[in-house]
Structure formats: structure tokens, C-alpha cells
Amino acid sequence: VAARPAPYLDDLNPAQREAVEALDGPVLMLAGAGTGKTKALTSRIVHLLATGKARPNEILSVTFTNKAAREMKTRIGRMLGEAVEGMPWLGTFHSICVKLLRRHAELVELKSNFTILDTDDQLRLLKQLIAAENIDDKRWPARMLAGIIDNWKNRAWRPDQVPASEASAYDRRGVRLYAQYQARLRELNAVDFGDLLLHVIQILQEHEDILAQYRRWFRYILVDEYQDTNVAQYLWLRLLAGGHRNISCVGDDDQSIYGWRGAEVGNILRFETDFPGAKVVRLEQNYRSTAHILAAASGIIAANKQRLGKTLFTDGEDGEKVRLIGHWDGEEEARWIGEQIEDYQRGTRGLSPFSLDDMAILVRASHQMRAFEDRFLTIGLPYRVIGGPRFYERMEIRDAMAYFRLAVSPDDDLAFERIVNTPKRGLGDKAVQTIQRTARSNGVSLHEGARLCVEGRLISGKGHAALRELVQGIDRWHGQVVAEADTHVELAEMILDESGYTGMWQQDKTPEAPGRLENLKELVKALENFDNLQGFLEHIALIMENDSEDSEEKVTVMTLHAAKGLEFPVVFLPGWEDGLFPSQRSMDESGMKGLEEERRLAYVGITRAERICTISFAGNRRVYGQWQSQLPSRFIDELPESHVEVLTPPGLYGGGYGAAGMAASASPILAAASESHLQQRAVRADVYNSPGWKRMQSKSSSRRVAQPQEARNITIDLEASSSFTVGDRVFHQKFGYGEVMGLEGDKLVIEFDKAGTKNVVARFVVSATQ
């Protein structure tokens, strides 16, 4: 490497620098949390670009979330001191595979405008198949079948590749249904998430020329969070890296938390066998967390037997001990955390104020989120939810999207089924069966089947007219999409109006109706950021993988699983109770595998914290409507005592017995925490009736309700600008091949061979020069 000024190399330690500068050949970086693996990976990309080893579109870089990809792009830009000209192949496995599959869809019998199904669609489809086979859906619930199929897909098994032993474990029924499911998906021109990878692998395996082309194309491959790749992802990587072997992976076996989804920590261990001569770099200095936090995390993970084992140290300050507190119930826990957040925001205990963006609540199970959402809405605290039931998963949004999907592709049967009688049109089960039968016997889509039903007057009563109106409506909307007559935003509003969907909620008198109308407005607003409906629908399918970005400061509420790789100055870890964390399932399982994975999750949680980490548990919790009493998590007992401070629960003034309990007990931390918890239980009634408590309550609810809706705003992010320049030959999924004539922000002016000159969003365009 030529000696050039490279400031981005200066803030790396020697081990990181070694990993960054070894540009060619396989490199594995295996190191604990916060040791700068992601930083080194990012610097490596910068180094590839700065030394001219690769152009932005020659680097294939896999991150765990879309958010992580965006962050990486920003950092690369900052390190280079100039805006990066896009990195089209920096993204998640899914987002990269969508792009690849669109280019070669016909090779797996799909059209390039295939739909990506979400879990809900997937389950509906499976239910139909199960019913059609006359199988008892009590013994074969769709959810279970979905789990089995996903699992096989994660191992890259197509129906004919499922090994006999596995297939017979499910009575061969599983495989048969799997094959039917795949056939049905093809008919629908649809894929599920697992297919994205599965199809691309098949294409690469069956077409040597294409594989060779991509091997030339992706000259360098980088993978973050390698410990959580599954077999299919691993195969895909191995195919692409097979020629030049320029692959570098970073990971941490202690943070492997997706075993339940087919991730194979063994992939890390196999790396050196698969890529002989690989350079293996270990990092030991943690730059993220204070010494107390790091020690608490290390103490917990030390209880795992299955680990490679590594040391971690920090040069940083000791900081505050990890804080531990027990609460009466989940609501109280949420209330207390809300107040803590407000304190940190103002500045408390001699700490300077934190921004809301600096704070995160990391939960084990998404049902824990509701208590926080409710609380934060009440007190008007802006928050964002990542990884839970999200905006786009709400019923009204999914209904509206089904209408949009039909406007784009009238043959989308799943969408048709969803809305055929929503709003109620007098098309009951019998009418729907008639439509399905007609469609099937004529070999056409449901929309066409419905047309036949109308023409043949096969549906009686008021259903006939209603169906005619729906069929014509879909024709009309589709016509508008094709003609691009109105803007897609106007069109969307029109569809919701004409279909009667908006009207349905306007007439609805239930308390949720206003919120649903609000969400529909929000949806239409989100459309403005896109060029057309199809682009929007695709984007939505992809954010199944998470994350939205916006400018207002917000507290983050997310699952521990989604928090991997992230860091926050202030972290709350609520719900450390047996049965919740560790999960009941992991405790019931024989062997330690599940429990060890939960423990790694605890390690991931604590190591997200930079300066302050607070763990809490509640004695009572309502789970799916049922009150349960809870015991503190066994992981609390594993926290090294000297790095933990036990706090007094709210409403108990004076405190002090926490420390006393700690000195006296054999299981000190737990005893202290439980003791203060028990005492709280005893004094609870008195406290709640005391004037002091009432004052505290009214204080915290007075300055409130700054439009709770604001806090829920969802905005859609657009990816950063493109890597194209004038004259580039490109491919667009809808308009085909063309040449770039000009650049305008994140849009390109392209003269298409067939479709003429158009302005399109750069992220829908891929280079076609290679």
C-alpha cells in the first residue's frame, strides 16, 4: 500500500489496523462487544476506496439491519472527508438479494415485479393449503408449518433437497406442503423472505456464467455480525467469495442470539477451514462501556460453558455501577423508567443532560413494549418503537396496502382475499368460495374469477352489484397506475375513498377508529417520498426488517435482538424475571443450549450501554391479559456483586436496607433486591395513600400530552445518494435498460431504451455496465 495520508488509520489500535490493512485474502476478526469490529470493518471499506483497490459498487458489504447500513454509509463519508458516491451493495442479506433476484427472476420462473410476502400473507396461504389437503389444522397449525419451512429454507433446502430423515420426522406431510407452497408462490409471482436467498443461491449454483460475473463484480466482500449467519447465508457468501477469496468477516460467538432462527455459530469456527490461510485477528480493548458495565457483562457471560472465551479490558473510567431495582408490577416499572428518562434529560445526580436519542429501553419480549408505549403516550414523551408490532403491521395499514397492491397487480390473490369483503359488501364466505371455485376452474386470478362471477350472475342478492363495483374499481385503479394519470398520492387517496375503506372507519364508533383514520393519513403522507406505488410497496416489504429514521429526538424502545451492534449512553433493561428473561421456553428445554443463548442475550443487552445501565424486574406482570407473579431472573444472581448498586424502589423513602441485605445474604444481590421488593409490597398500600405519593403522581402527569400522535410519527427513509454518473449504463426494474443523462439529488434522469426519458429514484436503479 502506497504511503498516503490516511487519518482514518490513525485512530485505530494496532490489531484493528492490521485487520484493515490486510486488504486481500480472507480475514476473520473475532472479538468481544464494543472492541471496534464494526469500526474496523468500516475503515476497511474506506481503505479499499482510498487506495483505489475498489470502486464503491465493487464492494459487497452485509450488515445486520438497514439502519446499520445507513450508519455505515454516513461514517464512510465522514472518514473519507467527502460524500461517498453511494454503495449500492451495502445492505442486509435481504435487501441485497432482492436486487439480485429482480435481475434474474425469470431463471426461477418468476417475473421481475414479484411481490414479497410478509408473515401474515404467508400464514394465510399456508392455511389454505392445509385446508385443501383436509389436514387437521389443530395438529398442523399454519404457524408451525411456517416455522418448519422457514427452518428448511434457512438451511438452504428446497423441497426436493430436504433430507429423508427430516422429512420423515414430519410424516412427509411437511415436505409435501412445502412443495405445494412453493408452487403456489410461483403462481402468485411472490416470494417470502427465505426465498430471497434460496432463489439467488439456486441461480448462482445453476448458472456458472452468472456466478462468474458476480465474482468479478463483487471484488471485496465484508460481513458484520458473522456469528448470526445461517447456513443459507453462509452458502451464498461462500459461492460469491469462492473465486478471489477476498472476504472479511467480523463476529463474536458470545453474541450469537439467533440460533432459534437457524443461525450457526459454527460458521465462525469453520471459517479457517473454508478459507485456509485466513488471517485471524483478535481485539481485546473495549472502547464503548465503562469498567463497571463491562465487568458486569463479563461476569454474566462467564457462566456459559459453550464459548471460545476471551478477555476484555478497558482503559476508560469506572463510571457508575450497574443499577438494579425491583418494582411492584410492570406498569410501575414503566412509570419509574419514564421518570428516570425525564431526569436524565434534565440532568440528574451531577450528570449533564442526555438527549432522548441517547437512551434506550431494551426488552426481551415485544409484549413488554405496550406498557412503555402507554406510559410515554400519557406523559407525552417522544419515543420510537423498533422491532415490535409496527405501524405497517396494523390492520388498517395492511388493508390499505392490499388495495394498493391490487391497483399495481390486479392478480394479487392474497390482497384480493383480504379486502373482498372489507368494508362489508355482503360478500360472505359462500360468495368468496364461488369466486375461488370459478377462478380455479378457469385457471385465472381471483380478480378475473370475480369478473366471471359478475358476468355469469353467479352471486345473488346485493353481493352481485357490490362485486361488480369492486371488479370495476380494481380495473380503473390499475388503469390509473399504468397510465400514470394522477400522482400516486392522489391515486392512493382516491382508492381508499372509492373502495369505501375510509368511509368504513369514519362511520365506526369504536374508540380505535379515530386513531386508525389518523394512521391512514400518515400512510398517504409516507407515499410522498416515493416515485410510485410499486416502489413504495417494495420498501414496505423490506422494512419488515425494521427501522425508520426521523429527526425529532426520541427514546428508543426495542427488543434485545434488534439492538445488536448498537450503542447508547443510557440503557434500561426491564423485565429481568424468570419465565420472561430467561424465557420460559429456554428454561423448560432440556440441556443448556436455550439458556446459554438467553445469557448471551443478557450479555448483548448490558454491552449496549456506554455509561449507565439499569436492570429492573417486577413482582407482578400482566401477560396477555393474565396477572402472574414473577420471580427475579436467575441472571440477576449472576451479576458480580461489586459492580452492582441496588436501588430503592419508588415510594420508599430513606432506603438503606438494600446494602444491609447485600452484606447479610448468601445470594447477596438477589436477596437485597428481593428484600427491598418485599418491603415495598408491604408498604405499598400506605405509600399509595400518602399525600407525598399523590403529589409525585400529579407532578408527573401535569406537563403532558404534547399531541401523543406526534410521538408515533413514522417517516420513511430514503437511502443516500447514488453512485452513478452521467453516461452510466443502468437497469431499472420497471423501465428496463437506459443511460444516465443527469443527476438531481437522489434522483436520476435516465433515457430508457424503451420507456423514454424519466426521473427515477436512484435506489431503484442498478448499474448495467459490467
Ligand code: ATP
Ligand atoms: P459490537 O460487538 O457490539 O457490534 P463492535 O466490536 O462492532 O461492537 P464498534 O461498534 O465498532 O464495536 O465500536 C464500539 C465503540 O468503540 C464505538 O463507539 C467506536 O467508535 C469506538 N471505537 C472502536 N475502536 C476504537 C479505537 N481504536 N479508538 C477509539 N474508539 C474506538
Ligand code: MG
Ligand atoms: Mg459491531
